[in-house]
Amino acid sequence: MSRRCCVVLVPAPFQGHITPMLQLGAILQSKGFSIVVAHTMYNAPDPLNHSTFTFLPLPDEVVDFDNTYMNLLNILDTININCKSRFQGYLVQLMENVELHGEVVCVIYDAIMNFVDDVGNGLQLPTIVMRPFNCAHLRAHRYVLGLRSENCLPLPESQMEETVPDLHPFKFRDMPLLSNEIPDRIFKFLKTAHTIGSSCAIIWNTTDEIENHHLSILREDFQVPIFSIGPFHKMAPPTKTSLVEEDNNCIDWLDIQAPNSVLYVSLGSIVSMDDKELIETAWGLINSEQPFLWVIRDISVNVAKFNSQMPDGFLEIIGDRGCIVKWAPQKTVLGHSAVGGFWSHCGWNSTLESISEGVPMICRPDFGDQLINARYVTDVWNVGLKMEGIVDRENVEKTVRRLMVSVEGNDMRKKAAEMKHKCQESVREGGCSFRRLNELTEFISMLSS
Ligand code: UDP
Numbered sequence: 001m002s003r004r005c006c007v008v009l010v011p012a013p014f015q016g017h018i019t020p021m022l023q024l025g026a027i028l029q030s031k032g033f034s035i036v037v038a039h040t041m042y043n044a045p046d047p048l049n050h051s052t053f054t055f056l057p058l059p060d061e062v063v064d065f066d067n068t069y070m071n072l073l074n075i076l077d078t079i080n081i082n083c084k085s086r087f088q089g090y091l092v093q094l095m096e097n098v099e100l101h102g103e104v105v106c107v108i109y110d111a112i113m114n115f116v117d118d119v120g121n122g123l124q125l126p127t128i129v130m131r132p133f134n135c136a137h138l139r140a141h142r143y144v145l146g147l148r149s150e151n152c153l154p155l156p157e158s159q160m161e162e163t164v165p166d167l168h169p170f171k172f173r174d175m176p177l178l179s180n181e182i183p184d185r186i187f188k189f190l191k192t193a194h195t196i197g198s199s200c201a202i203i204w205n206t207t208d209e210i211e212n213h214h215l216s217i218l219r220e221d222f223q224v225p226i227f228s229i230g231p232f233h234k235m236a237p238p239t240k241t242s243l244v245e246e247d248n249n250c251i252d253w254l255d256i257q258a259p260n261s262v263l264y265v266s267l268g269s270i271v272s273m274d275d276k277e278l279i280e281t282a283w284g285l286i287n288s289e290q291p292f293l294w295v296i297r298d299i300s301v302n303v304a305k306f307n308s309q310m311p312d313g314f315l316e317i318i319g320d321r322g323c324i325v326k327w328a329p330q331k332t333v334l335g336h337s338a339v340g341g342f343w344s345h346c347g348w349n350s351t352l353e354s355i356s357e358g359v360p361m362i363c364r365p366d367f368g369d370q371l372i373n374a375r376y377v378t379d380v381w382n383v384g385l386k387m388e389g390i391v392d393r394e395n396v397e398k399t400v401r402r403l404m405v406s407v408e409g410n411d412m413r414k415k416a417a418e419m420k421h422k423c424q425e426s427v428r429e430g431g432c433s434f435r436r437l438n439e440l441t442e443f444i445s446m447l448s449s
Helices: 015-030 069-082 084-096 115-122 135-149 184-193 208-222 249-255 275-288 303-309 314-321 330-334 348-356 370-380 393-405 407-427 432-447
Strands: 005-010 034-040 054-058 103-110 127-131 201-204 226-228 262-266 292-295 322-325 339-344 361-363 384-386
Touching (some): 005 015, 005 084, 005 432, 015 127, 015 432, 084 103, 103 432, 135 208, 135 370, 208 407, 249 330, 262 275, 262 330, 275 303, 275 393, 314 322, 330 348, 339 393, 348 370, 348 407, 361 370, 361 393, 393 407, 407 432
Parallel strands (some): 005 103, 127 201, 201 226, 262 292, 339 361
16 A cells, blocks of 8 residues: 555444454554544443544434343434534544545445445545344345335244245244334334445455355345455454453463363343343253353342342352353453353354354344344354253253253364364465455555545
């Protein structure tokens, strides 16, 4: 790159979206671009973790912090209305002050921050969409949007176990947003989030090694370059992306556990257990007699409540066999030789992080893309099993043992090692994500001339 080029990133303000965007920033910076991050004040990333990026806060007027799915969609709606004009102001300043960060060549935005494309368009600045979920999920979403526009929702219960045409092996049960109760306003918003407006390319946190089929179809559909350069966390230099402080003491605890013996339990940043599930899980983990590292986010909110909910003498009973933290350094945990299984809600980041380290999974998906991701884990890659039915202590004990100490679980561990190899292949020099990143670098550089 002869001149200094600046890329402006606009992440969506949720952990599972901020993480891949900051990783993408680190990847592009390693290729010579200067990085500016325009972020909402709600769930703002910590600039101290990225001293070489420039951060520009966008006032968003988000006041409601309830983590339900519908509320998350409301938050997005608010942001898409309130951040537009300040963002435009920032871009104009950046474009006028080239000596500060270099020539602004494009804006890369999370697919759900759809106000960005309008602003870029108005300023004749190219925009690129970043998709933090996988390709199968986008195809599933489009399918459901089609059903909705043809007034086919809700579907009869009898259809739920059927395979969706053209989306084998995904079932109707796995499809996102099947409920007929989702308001039109939200559907309208989601429809926009699944198009690319006037954007000139898509960057995807996936790889041709694992999603070649869906990528080929989407490349035909979108007619713009698609750069599948994932898993981002394996392409990026080490990057601190947590919005919450990580408790590193659990690594000392892992250091003294036997190889492949520990079950890591974490439901990501949004999904949580209700009080009953929490207690049943505690009993199930105790009864399984397997060591476990358990992330309970709410523990920080109310330690007294947590203690009062747990089985009597819970902490004494688990002794050294369990470790509980409010937020773990997850990528380090999954890469630790002591970890032999991951009970996950199957967010896409968690799923990629798990397969990249060859860790088999217990899947307990809740909403959104998680059902699609879980189907990949259980039926496509065969690296995990689904926890079916209600979360009671018998079910937890049985499922944990199935993954951690059965022949079946061991087979999944072997398959997970193959997935790890695939991920390594894709990011090594000459691998498919490596090559696509070089294409992306060239593509963005050309935007400046
Ligand atoms: N994560 C973490 N520590 C934890 C729990 C989660 O660092 O204790 C990270 C995890 O590594 C992943 C992200 O939070 O990168 C969660 O994203 P994901 O897409 O899996 O789920 P979401 O939170 O969006 O539901």
